[in-house]
Amino acid sequence: MAAMLNNSLFARLSRIPPAYFVFVALLLVLWIARPHMLNTNIMGIFIRQVVPLGILVLGQLLVMRVNSIDLSGGSVIILVNYLISSSFFHDASLVTYFVLAVASGVGIGLINGYMVGIRRVSAVIATLAMNIIVIGAVEFLASGKPPGAVPKFLNEIYNSKLWTIPTPIVFWIVLSLMMWVLLKRFVFGRNVMSVGENPTAARFSGVPVERTVILAHALAGLMAGIAAFVQTSSLVMGSVRIGLDLPILAVAATILGGVVFGKGEGGVWGPFFGVLSFALLFVVMTTFNIDEPGKLVAQGAIILLAAIFYGLKTAGSK
Amino acid sequence: MTSISKAFGSSQALWDVSIELFGGSVHALMGENGAGKSTLMKILAGVHQPDSGEIHKDGARVSFANPKDALDAGISTVFQELSLLPNLTISENMFLGREPVTRLGTVDYAKMNAETRRALQELGLTLDPSSLVSELSIAERQFVEIAHGIKADASVFILDEPTAALNAADVEVLNRHIRRLRDAGKAIVYISHRMDEIFEICDTVTVLKDGQVIGTEDIADLSPDRLIAMMVGRELEDLFPNRSENLGERLLEVTDFQIAAGSRPFSLAVHRGEIVALAGLEGQGQQKFLRALIGLFHPVAGHVAIRGRQLPLPANEANGIRRLRSYGAAFVPEDRKEEGLFLGLSISHNIAMALHSKVSELQPARSFSGKVHDTMASMNVKAASPNAPVTSLSGGNQQKVLLGRYLAANMDLLLIEEPTRGVDIGAKSEIYKLLRDFADEGGAVLVLSRETIELIGLSDRIYVIHGNTVVSNMQAKDATEHKILDAALGA
Structure with a gap:
């Protein structure tokens, strides 16, 4: 009886995405070791850094829930960064830049969706190839030189605050809420859930499976475009070597947030806290004077922990 | 021993x-x-x-x-x-x-x-x-x-x-x-x-x-x-419930349907108020014919009309189910675990999905909780709550949830493969009655099953299929397993 109670407690705990545990653990570490770090100003700066990642994750969780994956986010960031900072669209308005970013993202997302949903190409290979092609194209256009300056007004928006919270963070929360509503309250969310759980049964239920996959990829592209817009706004000068590690971090944060690859599970807030965990990790690492290599090791360790956690869970549910 | x-x-x-x-x-x-x-x-x-x-x-x-x-x-x-x-x-x-x-x-x-x-x-x-x-x-x-x-x-x-x-x-x-x-x-x-x-x-x-x-x-x-x-x-x-008494208009009309190259073309019809069975030895083309209507099989030739409207053939795999639905027909697949149900998801998701997928994905999802509740009650699904995952149900109740999805979608015509596969005899009897009620209310059912006794007891009319074509059309009340086998092998 006691064993059974433990089992059901374990089962209930294992349904909570690991991101929450990691987040709480890191918060405790900070609270004990560096309590003075826990104020809105400092936290705001660190969390603002992960906003592009957080927005990218909103798309990643969507495609992973329909059993796909998108590894082309890095190329969208580089493309948008190049387009905004190069001389092509000099002195354009905020709206033009935003539309440019979104159109690039959606365009790449639609190609990904067509490849994965209609041509049935492996999602990993299709999006990775897309990534390489776009990065190559941008490097060709830039011919190796850094493009130019990022318009100043983008910088100003990035550095502004709404009340005490940095604008990018508010923007991220609003986008997350929108994604949450889309998945929770719209037919599209039900379609995503169905396709993730069993694509054949989804088809027999009348769900447009291909269209759902394409739409998921298009939305992931849209999110990548927006993430790229925010990322670019944070910079003074354009760069062709930025955001290359973002796609893999996005996959990691999504897994940490309880979206199980190939099972159609998970929500928006688990990955949200997955991203926050990475932000806290940077704070902890910085306060303990650990450099870039150490951060990489810690990131990897957290991803591995999440994977082990899910190994336990799937073994337990059999 | x-x-x-x-x-x-x-x-x-x-x-x-x-x-x-x-x-x-x-x-x-x-x-x-x-x-x-x-x-x-x-x-x-x-x-x-x-x-x-x-x-x-x-x-x-x-x-x-x-x-x-x-x-x-x-x-x-x-x-x-x-x-x-x-x-x-x-x-x-x-x-x-x-x-x-x-x-x-x-x-x-x-x-x-x-x-x-x-x-x-x-x-x-x-x-x-x-x-x-x-x-x-x-x-x-x-x-x-x-x-x-x-x-x-x-x-x-x-x-x-x-x-x-x-x-x-x-x-x-x-x-x-x-x-x-x-x-x-x-x-x-x-x-x-x-x-x-x-x-x-x-x-x-x-x-x-x-x-x-x-x-x-x-x-x-x-x-x-x-x-x-x-x-x-x-x-x-x-x-088995009583057989049908009054037939309505022709709902499904199949003419000159040729399953494979070289097989004889055949025609068949299903009326409102009628349960029609496809019988015969396994793998003689029954399933190919049924799946051709949703694009999972490409026939050689043939015309299919539902309520007088021509269904374009060959259907397309990607949207075959959705097109069939726009004609007022639903397809209940054979393998409930692989093809039919979302095992890890709730009963209400499983039943309501066919209703959700009728509208554009950009519309808000309605709750359908009343509809789900009615379906579960009328089908006597035994479960703790509509939120219970389908995998926690017995085989018979799972089958009822699957059937309930398509009954709740208000269709005129049901195409069913193996309505009672792996289901115990009590649940079988309930499923037969549900199908008969559906037909009595003006629906039409076309069913195929490996169990000949089931087809004889459940249906009004039986088409015996052999060698990718219809070899006999008999009234179910006169049919016996022996006659069906004779018709299949004597062709």
Whole structure:
């Protein structure tokens, strides 16, 4: 009886995405070791850094829930960064830049969706190839030189605050809420859930499976475009070597947030806290004077922990 | 082999059950799902241990701590879920954990293959012992498991629903092997829901209900009606609802439909208020025809009209289901676990999904909780709540959820494959009644099933299909299994 109670407690705990545990653990570490770090100003700066990642994750969780994956986010960031900072669209308005970013993202997302949903190409290979092609194209256009300056007004928006919270963070929360509503309250969310759980049964239920996959990829592209817009706004000068590690971090944060690859599970807030965990990790690492290599090791360790956690869970549910 | 007797603990899965198995005889074990058949057999196979009771074999008392003990004592089991490893060869599977070694300590493949070949030959099989199990058909895998028992020199063979995944031709081969084992003096336990098989192959039948033995009889003294009466406590006529009285307009009209190149084109029609069955031997084109309507099979030629509107053929796999739905028709797939249900999701998601998917994905999802509740109530789905995951339900209730999804979608025409596959007899009866109610309210049903008795009892009219074409169209009230088989084979 006691064993059974433990089992059901374990089962209930294992349904909570690991991101929450990691987040709480890191918060405790900070609270004990560096309590003075826990104020809105400092936290705001660190969390603002992960906003592009957080927005990218909103798309990643969507495609992973329909059993796909998108590894082309890095190329969208580089493309948008190049387009905004190069001389092509000099002195354009905020709206033009935003539309440019979104159109690039959606365009790449639609190609990904067509490849994965209609041509049935492996999602990993299709999006990775897309990534390489776009990065190559941008490097060709830039011919190796850094493009130019990022318009100043983008910088100003990035550095502004709404009340005490940095604008990018508010923007991220609003986008997350929108994604949450889309998945929770719209037919599209039900379609995503169905396709993730069993694509054949989804088809027999009348769900447009291909269209759902394409739409998921298009939305992931849209999110990548927006993430790229925010990322670019944070910079003074354009760069062709930025955001290359973002796609893999996005996959990691999504897994940490309880979206199980190939099972159609998970929500928006688990990955949200997955991203926050990475932000806290940077704070902890910085306060303990650990450099870039150490951060990489810690990131990897957290991803591995999440994977082990899910190994336990799937073994337990059999 | 003498008497086995046991009672089973607190859950009372089995209550003082005794059965006797004799060499040279096929003993059927029947009963609804949950009657205790599988538990009883798992005790005999050493998977479970009895709380009380004794097993005697050849006069001596035996007890099995695990399946290996049972196999060593000569009891071989082929379970519903196959237990072979697909990535190993046949002989590696046969010797798994007991591989013979050469003097150098390496695995003695020559010896393994030779012994495996001999066991396979006893079954009259010419499979290569070094071929991978994943390359074998389901039937061949089952034969390999039986060969496994032969190699272990088993005297008792337990076959738990061996034909659930087999087609008619393979069932025939399996039956031949079972008879061969019987003639070799082995005792065979045969568990199946399929009445025709029981009567064809078995000598004795024991009926279990609620963990107790209802009776053991010679098959020669029984009729199918009597057997069903023993299983459910009521007669066969009560199992099926009354037939239809009034027919409406033509709902589905198929003309000059040619399934394969060279097959004869055929035409058929289904009216409102009617349940029409597609009968015949397995794999004769029934399923191809039905799946052609949703684009999973491309026929050679033909016209299909629903309510007078032409359905363009060949349909497209990606949107075949959705197009069919726009004509007011639904397709209920055969395999509820693989094709039908979202096992990990809630009952309400499973039922409401066909309603959600009717509208654009950019619309807000309605709750449909009233509709789900009504469906569950009218279909008598036994579950804790609409939020319970479907995987927690019994097979019969899962099947009802699947059917409920399409009934709730308010369709005129239902195309159903195997409406009661792997469902116990109580739930079968309920499903028959639901389909009849649907037809009585002006719907039309086109159904195919491997169980001929089911088709005769359930439908109004039967098209017998053979060689990818319709060979006979008979009224169900005049039909018998014999007539249907005659029509199929006489064509």
